[in-house]
Amino acid sequence: MTRATTLLLICLFCSGLAGQERNTNAAEQDALDWAVALGKRFRELHDPVVAAYSLGILGGIVCSVDRAAGTEIYRESLERLKFLTPAAFTSAQHHLPVPSFSALWKSLTPAALKCAPELQALTDDERAQAKMQDERQRANLTLGDALASVTPLQPAIRRLWQSLRSPLFFPLFAIALPMSRTKFSPRR
Numbered sequence: 001m002t003r004a005t006t007l008l009l010i011c012l013f014c015s016g017l018a019g020q021e022r023n024t025n026a027a028e029q030d031a032l033d034w035a036v037a038l039g040k041r042f043r044e045l046h047d048p049v050v051a052a053y054s055l056g057i058l059g060g061i062v063c064s065v066d067r068a069a070g071t072e073i074y075r076e077s078l079e080r081l082k083f084l085t086p087a088a089f090t091s092a093q094h095h096l097p098v099p100s101f102s103a104l105w106k107s108l109t110p111a112a113l114k115c116a117p118e119l120q121a122l123t124d125d126e127r128a129q130a131k132m133q134d135e136r137q138r139a140n141l142t143l144g145d146a147l148a149s150v151t152p153l154q155p156a157i158r159r160l161w162q163s164l165r166s167p168l169f170f171p172l173f174a175i176a177l178p179m180s181r182t183k184f185s186p187r188r
Contacts, residue, residue: 032069035062039073049088049104052080053097056108063115071116078112078122081105086135090142102132 039058045051055077063070081104089100098104105128112119 028065032062032066035065036069036073039076043076047088047094047096048080048084049096049098052077052084052108053104055080056104056111059115060111067115071119074112074115074119075122077108078119081108082122082124082127084131086131086138100135101128102135105132 035058039055039062042051042054042058045054055073059070059073059077061070062073084101084104086101089096089098098107109123109128113123
């Protein structure tokens with residue numbers, strides 16, 4: 001009787017494990033289906049930089065679970081990356097997840113090729129190198145524009161600094177500073 005009971009318990013335990021394995025696989029499949037559906041939502045994003053970046057990040061996550069689905073998401077991201085212009089990074093009215101085409105290309109392309117080397121045909125290296133070179137050349141112009149917008153503020157900053165160093169302000173600062181460093185001790 002004990003052997004029969006033990007054998008019955010082992011059979012029940014093993015069948016329970018098989019059911020858990022099926023549940024785990026079903027849960028993984030549900031998560032994968034959800035991620036692929038999320039990719040469809042990312043395709044509808046209005047900002048092309050955010051859409052390409054989001055699809056690239058999602059492609060990396062999905063590729064670790066299902067290489068075929070990850071490859072398709074990466075394919076869409078690389079297609080979007082092809083059509084990005086430097087203006088897409090400078091004309092945005094909000095913060096972008098990456099600062100430049102160079103940063104996006106350098107983060108997305110190696111990850112896509114690691115997932116699926118056959119995506120090499122979509123990378124268009126010559127065109128990407130030309131875009132990155134254009135970004136480097138425009139960087140000095142952008143810096144010049146930034147400096148030009150700050151230059152009118154220099155006299156105001158100089159006046160503020162001089163007022164902080166004025167004899168009227170400095171004694172107040174000199175008096176307040178030692179007081180802030182002293183510890184208050186009540187009299188007994």
